[in-house]
Amino acid sequence: MSAVLAQPQPPAPDAEREVVIRGRGITVGFGERKVLENLDIDVYRGEILGIVGASGTGKSVLLRTILGLQPKQAGTVEILGTPYDEADANTRASIDRRLGVLFQQGALFSSLTVLQNVEFPMREHLHLSSRLMDELARVKIELVGLAPEAAERAPSELSGGMIKRASLARALALDPDIVFLDEPTSGLDPIGADEFDKLIATLRDTLGLTVFMVTHDLDSLHTVCDRIAVLGDRHVLIEGTIEDMLAFDHPWVQQYFHGVRARRREA
Numbered sequence: 001m002s003a004v005l006a007q008p009q010p011p012a013p014d015a016e017r018e019v020v021i022r023g024r025g026i027t028v029g030f031g032e033r034k035v036l037e038n039l040d041i042d043v044y045r046g047e048i049l050g051i052v053g054a055s056g057t058g059k060s061v062l063l064r065t066i067l068g069l070q071p072k073q074a075g076t077v078e079i080l081g082t083p084y085d086e087a088d089a090n091t092r093a094s095i096d097r098r099l100g101v102l103f104q105q106g107a108l109f110s111s112l113t114v115l116q117n118v119e120f121p122m123r124e125h126l127h128l129s130s131r132l133m134d135e136l137a138r139v140k141i142e143l144v145g146l147a148p149e150a151a152e153r154a155p156s157e158l159s160g161g162m163i164k165r166a167s168l169a170r171a172l173a174l175d176p177d178i179v180f181l182d183e184p185t186s187g188l189d190p191i192g193a194d195e196f197d198k199l200i201a202t203l204r205d206t207l208g209l210t211v212f213m214v215t216h217d218l219d220s221l222h223t224v225c226d227r228i229a230v231l232g233d234r235h236v237l238i239e240g241t242i243e244d245m246l247a248f249d250h251p252w253v254q255q256y257f258h259g260v261r262a263r264r265r266e267a
């Protein structure tokens with residue numbers, strides 16, 4: 001009997017894919033100044049979405065708004081099929097458990113070891129023995145490619161790349177469905193950044209994560225992002241694949257994706 005090999009399937013059309021984050025009409029301002037206005041965004045299950053845009057266009061503000069950390073003047077955010085804004089405290093807490101966040105500076109607690117940092121969300125949300133939490137945290141530390149000895153180190157004893165990995169281990173502590181990464185490769189040398197990108201892609205493939213990644217890193221956009229959303233003029237200017245970006249006729253998008261850095265990357 002001959003074996004029938006599974007053929008790779010083309011990605012499903014967007015309309016058939018599960019939307020895990022749906023933002024509609026998002027408007028955020030500081031004083032009189034609007035940073036985001038009537039912004040719509042969809043994030044699909046299992047994708048790595050890169051959020052890009054000039055400095056100050058509101059990428060971090062968008063990430064914080066989706067997470068409910070930044071008040072908005074208008075709009076709705078639905079996460080994993082539940083209107084997050086309208087949810088009661090219990091529902092919100094159960095959604096929060098399914099989200100992991102890596103903030104720009106890593107944001108590890110400096111007075112705690114790496115192990116204690118990774119256990120922190122577990123202590124908050126899970127009712128497990130210390131021994132079991134230790135075991136689970138050590139698995140996460142291994143998963144992100146840190147040596148077992150790193151568990152006992154303080155953040156001040158880690159390199160920039162190790163801090164990113166430790167922060168990622170903490171973001172993965174509760175086995176989230178979606179991880180939010182704010183400029184995960186900033187401050188890393190090109191090899192470190194490349195390794196971190198590969199780690200993100202491997203985790204997505206093995207754990208089925210959905211990744212919402214704010215980035216300035218052209219290499220990340222080319223190598224790991226399935227789709228890209230460009231912020232500008234207070235909304236999403238364009239979303240699509242890297243090929244869509246290259247073909248899009250907009251001055252900033254052209255300059256960014258065809259500019260000197262892009263050409264250097266291609267050389």
Ligand SMILES: Nc1ncnc2c1ncn2[C@@H]1O[C@H](COP(=O)(O)OP(=O)(O)OP(=O)(O)O)[C@@H](O)[C@H]1O
Pocket residue numbers: 030035053054055056057058059060061062
């Ligand atoms: N708490 C705040 N109070 C007032 N203004 C703020 C606040 N947070 C952000 N802003 C403003 O909102 C705008 C968008 O900020 P944001 O940090 O989202 O930009 P960004 O696109 O992530 O930029 P970068 O690429 O430089 O990190 C900026 O002009 C910033 O000054």
